[in-house]
Amino acid sequence: MYKVRTYNQISVKGLDRFPRQAYEVGSDIGQPDAFLLRSQKLQDVEVPKSLLAAARAGAGVNNVPVAQYSKQGIVVFNTPGANANAVKELVMAGMLLATRGILPGMAYVNSLTAMSDAAEMAALLEKEKTRFAGGEIKGKTLGIVGLGAIGSMVADMALAMGMKVVGFDPALSIDAAWRLSSEVSRMENLQSLLTRADYISLHVPAMDATHHLINDDALGLVKTGAVLLNFARETIVDSAAVKRSLDKGKLGKYVCDFPEPALLGHAKVIATPHIGASTEESEENCAVMAANQLMDYLENGNIVNSVNFPNVNMGRTAGTTRITFSNDNVSGVLGDVLSVLAEKKVNVIDMMNKSRGELAFNIIDVETSPGDHVVAAIEAVAHVIRVRVI
């Protein structure tokens, strides 16, 4: 029986992927083989010895201590792109809310509850509506920082709305480059983007290199009245610098999904409570994808969409037993393990070895089930991190 401990509200469609005759799934599971989570901060959670994998049903993994998990051979998954459409749609809403007098107009209309005469109300609204006039986004320039799953969708949407789009992404993957519209002008640096954009939308991961990417210096470059949208993470933006820029009339509006106390109630801030991915569709997509990835890893040792281990996928050969092991990516480890198997007279039928950065992962299908002494001998090989027999 595999055990999966869940954190946060995980879509039932994802939870239903786990066949209950083979899986125990719940928030109070002890000795879990896997965690399935959304925004739970795993830095605050003790790592059970039994833990083999953690799947983040979502994109950002800044709530997972990935380096620590890697040292323990724990595979960390995320679900790239599974919630991108939901974020894209909210970014569009944010752009429109920042541009039209929708929110103050609604607040004004809702303040008129004491009125009872419809004709009088209509006349008043016609007189007052000039206070809530706005602009249009068509023809304006959107600068997208981070052209991955979300950034590229935001680009397509903005182009469809008649905007010009410039983008900056110094680490764009080949897959992401294929997805990106040729109508997006790629900028060589962030500064070029900031000086051109009427709207700036951030879609980068939270990490050391993006901490306070938007600071006083960056905000000094933006066009007067530019709108900054942050549906990425709070750490990417120095909120004190944003407040200074809004107060002196440089930045026009700040739309963010990660409110911070200093910005609450500010007339030029539009804040939502981290609901970028909170749609039924994206919650399902993420949960189903995360559950599928976890099951394939637990049952077969296959890895797809890990943020710390390489992709590995090897079909099973009937009648064999599968050994998987992770190791530090240094030379000789696989050879030493194969020597152990040869010495113990364990015949190898098929195998695969892949590496990524400082880690490597191996699948070896063997003819006969290896005993505990074989597993112990593999574990004793220098630089082997974790061994499983499946």
Ligand SMILES: NC(=O)C1=CN([C@@H]2O[C@H](COP(=O)(O)OP(=O)(O)OC[C@H]3O[C@@H](n4cnc5c(N)ncnc54)[C@H](O)[C@@H]3O)[C@@H](O)[C@H]2O)C=CC1
């Ligand atoms: N508000 C919400 O509920 C959600 C927020 N997010 C946030 O959005 C982020 C992006 O998500 P995805 O687009 O799915 O990820 P992704 O991994 O597909 O794209 C991120 C892109 O940022 C680029 N990048 C990294 N450092 C950069 C830098 N310094 N400057 C410019 N580009 C840089 C990468 O090369 C990559 O192309 C996530 O890491 C997460 O923090 C994601 C989903 C939901």
Ligand SMILES: O=C(O)CCC(=O)C(=O)O
């Ligand atoms: O699970 C959620 O609602 C948060 C989504 C998110 O922030 C992400 O995928 O990075």
